[in-house]
Amino acid sequence: MPTDIRIKKGLNINLVGAAEPSTSKAVSSNAYALNLLDFHGLKPKLMVKEGGEVQAGEPLFFNKDFPDMYFVSPVSGELVEVERGARRRILSLRILADKEQRVLKHKPLDAEKADADAIRAFLLKSGCWPFIRQRPYDVVADPTFVPKAIFVSAYVTAPLAADINYTLKGKEKEMQAALTALGKLTPGKVHVSVGKGEESPFAALTGIELHKVSGPHPAGLVGTQINRIDPINKGERVWTVSPQDLVIIGEALLTGVFNPERTVALAGSCVKQPQYYTTKIGAEISTFLYASGVKEERCRVINGDVLTGSKTSPEGFLGFYNNTVSVIPEGDDYELFGWAKPVTKKVSTTRSLTFSWLTPKKKYNLDTNTNGEHRAFVVTGQYEEVFPLDIYPMQLLKACMYKDIDEMEQLGLYEVSPEDFSLTEFICISKQPHQQIIREGLDLLQKEIG
Amino acid sequence: MSDSNNTLKKKLHAIKVRMAGKKMAPAFNAFHTFLFTPNDTTHSGAHVRGADDLKRTMNTVILALIPVLLFSFFNTGYQHFAAIDAANGMPRTLDLFGNFLTWENFWLGFVQVIPLVIVSYAVGLGVEFLFAVIKGHEVEEGYLVTGMLVPLIVPVDTPLWMLAVAVVFGVVIGKEVFGGTGMNILNPALTIRAFLFFAYPTWMSGDKVWVHGAVERAGTPDAISGETILGSLAQNADYSYSTFDMFFGFIPGSVGETSAFLILLGGLFLAFSKIASWRIMLSAVIGSLVMGLIFNGVVDMGWVSESSRFYGLMSFDFWKHLIVGGLAFGIVYMATDPVTGSQTHRGKWIYGFLIGFISVMIRVFNPAYPEGVFLAILLMNVFAPTIDHYVVRANVRKRLKRLKNATILPKAGEGKMEELQAETV
Numbered sequence: 106m107p108t109d110i111r112i113k114k115g116l117n118i119n120l121v122g123a124a125e126p127s128t129s130k131a132v133s134s135n136a137y138a139l140n141l142l143d144f145h146g147l148k149p150k151l152m153v154k155e156g157g158e159v160q161a162g163e164p165l166f167f168n169k170d171f172p173d174m175y176f177v178s179p180v181s182g183e184l185v186e187v188e189r190g191a192r193r194r195i196l197s198l199r200i201l202a203d204k205e206q207r208v209l210k211h212k213p214l215d216a217e218k219a220d221a222d223a224i225r226a227f228l229l230k231s232g233c234w235p236f237i238r239q240r241p242y243d244v245v246a247d248p249t250f251v252p253k254a255i256f257v258s259a260y261v262t263a264p265l266a267a268d269i270n271y272t273l274k275g276k277e278k279e280m281q282a283a284l285t286a287l288g289k290l291t292p293g294k295v296h297v298s299v300g301k302g303e304e305s306p307f308a309a310l311t312g313i314e315l316h317k318v319s320g321p322h323p324a325g326l327v328g329t330q331i332n333r334i335d336p337i338n339k340g341e342r343v344w345t346v347s348p349q350d351l352v353i354i355g356e357a358l359l360t361g362v363f364n365p366e367r368t369v370a371l372a373g374s375c376v377k378q379p380q381y382y383t384t385k386i387g388a389e390i391s392t393f394l395y396a397s398g399v400k401e402e403r404c405r406v407i408n409g410d411v412l413t414g415s416k417t418s419p420e421g422f423l424g425f426y427n428n429t430v431s432v433i434p435e436g437d438d439y440e441l442f443g444w445a446k447p448v449t450k451k452v453s454t455t456r457s458l459t460f461s462w463l464t465p466k467k468k469y470n471l472d473t474n475t476n477g478e479h480r481a482f483v484v485t486g487q488y489e490e491v492f493p494l495d496i497y498p499m500q501l502l503k504a505c506m507y508k509d510i511d512e513m514e515q516l517g518l519y520e521v522s523p524e525d526f527s528l529t530e531f532i533c534i535s536k537q538p539h540q541q542i543i544r545e546g547l548d549l550l551q552k553e554i555g
Numbered sequence: 556m557s558d559s560n561n562t563l564k565k566k567l568h569a570i571k572v573r574m575a576g577k578k579m580a581p582a583f584n585a586f587h588t589f590l591f592t593p594n595d596t597t598h599s600g601a602h603v604r605g606a607d608d609l610k611r612t613m614n615t616v617i618l619a620l621i622p623v624l625l626f627s628f629f630n631t632g633y634q635h636f637a638a639i640d641a642a643n644g645m646p647r648t649l650d651l652f653g654n655f656l657t658w659e660n661f662w663l664g665f666v667q668v669i670p671l672v673i674v675s676y677a678v679g680l681g682v683e684f685l686f687a688v689i690k691g692h693e694v695e696e697g698y699l700v701t702g703m704l705v706p707l708i709v710p711v712d713t714p715l716w717m718l719a720v721a722v723v724f725g726v727v728i729g730k731e732v733f734g735g736t737g738m739n740i741l742n743p744a745l746t747i748r749a750f751l752f753f754a755y756p757t758w759m760s761g762d763k764v765w766v767h768g769a770v771e772r773a774g775t776p777d778a779i780s781g782e783t784i785l786g787s788l789a790q791n792a793d794y795s796y797s798t799f800d801m802f803f804g805f806i807p808g809s810v811g812e813t814s815a816f817l818i819l820l821g822g823l824f825l826a827f828s829k830i831a832s833w834r835i836m837l838s839a840v841i842g843s844l845v846m847g848l849i850f851n852g853v854v855d856m857g858w859v860s861e862s863s864r865f866y867g868l869m870s871f872d873f874w875k876h877l878i879v880g881g882l883a884f885g886i887v888y889m890a891t892d893p894v895t896g897s898q899t900h901r902g903k904w905i906y907g908f909l910i911g912f913i914s915v916m917i918r919v920f921n922p923a924y925p926e927g928v929f930l931a932i933l934l935m936n937v938f939a940p941t942i943d944h945y946v947v948r949a950n951v952r953k954r955l956k957r958l959k960n961a962t963i964l965p966k967a968g969e970g971k972m973e974e975l976q977a978e979t980v
Binding site for chain 1: 593598934966
């Protein structure tokens with residue numbers, strides 16, 4: 106039954122430099138790159154040699170665990186560099202784009218008429234599958250499992266994140282095709298959550314369970330919504346897809362072409378003119394970063410939002426799952442008696458001479474300083490204020506730290522992904538690396554349980 | 556000003572770089588981070604972080620203790636001079652500006668209390684630095700609060716060497732052997748108090764320790780008395796203090812425990828700033844009121860006679876337990892220690908309630924040492940993990956119950972897939 110979901114616990118972090126609702130086309134990038142670290146735990150097997158030519162939509166590598174799962178090139182061109190790390194692990198693939206793009210076109214698939222096997226095969230081979238992620242473990246979905254439900258969160262609460270009601274307007278046809286196809290892959294429901302009172306492009310779509318969500322961050326995180334709608338039990342699988350990726354899936358189904366184009370928000374206090382750009386997955390960030398201009402010299406460029414994104418540089422490339430690029434000042438400076446002074450320019454959930462509780466609407470210019478040193482867990486009850494899941498956050502983190510598999514299971518590690526702990530990490534007085542702890546816990550659980 | 560700041564900043568940064576990895580680095584960093592919040596930036600996870608760190612948290616508790624400390628200066632002096640006057644047959648009546656807030660009182664209290672503070676911090680932080688250097692970790696902030704609590708919960712005339720020994724014991728056995736700040740099972744300040752109490756009982760209880768000078772004058776013609784209200788009640792004797800005195804703290808007792816009013820303000824500040832748990836404070840107050848009511852009820856039913864040795868404390872108005880002795884201080888500043896207390900919301904209610912309940916129980920049933928709060932808190936420190944365990948089990952049970960209805964679906968077909976037909980456009 107479609108329900109209204111009201112989240113009370115949480116914290117909205119209002120930052121300076123949200124993207125203005127206007128879109129420009131980014132200049133086309135010379136080089137594109139796929140960052141393989143975007144696909145956590147993936148074992149890739151290259152299908153193109155360094156120096157080889159690929160077409161747009163042609164597979165670059167496959168997943169060794171599921172050889173049918175292809176990862177395709179966003180553009181046509183030459184695979185100029187295979188960057189490798191320790192033990193020759195592939196870190197990224199860089200493609201020099203052709204001037205004249207050659208695109209691989211599959212036979213379109215009518216999602217209404219196709220059966221589950223045909224849809225699964227189409228998504229795997231066309232390069233759309235990696236957009237589908239699974240829980241538990243928060244990795245690319247295992248295609249041999251049938252999920253009990255599929256979740257899409259179209260409610261955005263993360264700081265500075267792209268407003269998908271704006272970026273996905275007019276893409277209803279693609280999204281409908283993708284949702285219809287996904288609906289065939291599960292006997293359960295396809296749950297789509299939209300912001301209550303917002304004008305969402307999902308509102309008129311069919312074949313979905315529409316939930317209206319309200320409340321502060323992390324109400325927009327899909328993990329929060331899963332926990333409210335249909336929590337994951339041991340042995341169950343659910344899949345999650347980001348709304349902007351539905352467009353790519355839908356277009357592939359409708360036209361047969363893997364079109365990696367997406368509208369990206371360029372935001373943050375370091376950006377002179379924060380706005381939206383149309384670009385492609387893997388494009389160089391500099392192709393649109395400098396069009397908007399950068400204010401300060403020492404900035405951090407982040408693929409994604411400031412709570413869950415990954416650090417990159419202007420020379421870096423747009424990540425596979427990201428529709429936001431945030432640029433904020435680096436905070437590598439000392440502050441005299443920073444621990445004792447009254448604080449008005451930073452965000453806090455306490456009121457210990459911190460005054461952000463007085464101005465909930467104020468926009469802050471936060472930098473990357475940790476505002477203190479790493480310590481053991483001391484304060485209790487703080488995480489619970491911003492953690493709406495029916496899980497004991499500190500107890501789960503500690504279970505991950507001392508690697509007690511039974512306890513990790515019992516306390517609900519199957520239900521969470523690292524991003525669910527991004528807000529507790531933000532407010533953590535002991536500056537513990539929550540997302541890393543949860544990721545390591547998930548890795549261990551996956552290794553031991555599978 | 557900002558220029559000299561910058562030079563200092565650069566110099567200290569240079570030293571930090573040079574010291575990195577060296578044995579004394581934690582000691583230097585402790586001073587450096589006291590002066591400057593470090594230049595660390597985020598490496599994993601969230602790129603921005605909230606404003607609070609452990610130093611700020613601890614500092615907030617210290618801020619809440621400052622009024623109590625200042626009051627203790629005046630009260631130490633006032634009780635001393637009042638006791639002398641009383642011994643000379645001229646009992647004083649309180650006049651806030653006339654004979655309480657005077658330089659004479661302040662100075663006497665200052666001279667008596669500040670050495671306790673200095674010894675507590677010097678010895679405790681010394682041990683912390685030593686352990687940090689030996690074990691190669693940073694000096695953690697836990698002792699900042701402990702060091703301020705310790706002088707406030709001992710009798711004013713506690714010999715300094717005794718305090719030093721107790722602090723070493725408390726920090727090493729109470730905290731460092733468990734792994735330092737955040738890892739201890741017992742509240743370190745109360746471990747120190749308990750050590751003093753059991754190692755040197757004559758200095759920690761009786762009628763000679765609560766007022767400055769009472770011990771050294773004992774047996775001389777100038778002898779003064781310093782019986783606490785609880786001490787008097789335990790002997791079924793009357794006490795000569797009004798409720799007003801008790802609430803505002805013009806009574807003998809441990810250095811910082813007397814003013815329920817200022818402790819209440821401190822508690823409100825800590826609850827408002829979200830540093831201490833209001834759940835623990837409120838439930839502890841409820842717990843002590845309930846136990847007090849039970850005792851009052853027993854007296855009202857006539858089940859104990861006036862000659863009973865428990866009569867005095869049992870018939871004491873139930874709510875007055877909160878304004879005498881160390882109960883209020885214990886509830887606000889010690890029971891709320893997040894490391895040794897319960898960590899779950901529901902656990903905090905149970906934990907706090909039992910602290911209040913057991914404190915008053917020990918008070919009444921142990922008239923030899925009429926102070927139960929520190930024993931009650933230490934006892935509940937031990938039980939806090941058990942309480943949390945059962946609270947968390949309830950969450951686990953809910954999850955296991957849900958598991959019975961799990962929809963585990965058969966796997967999808969794993970047959971070899973055909974290649975898709977494709978053309979280049």
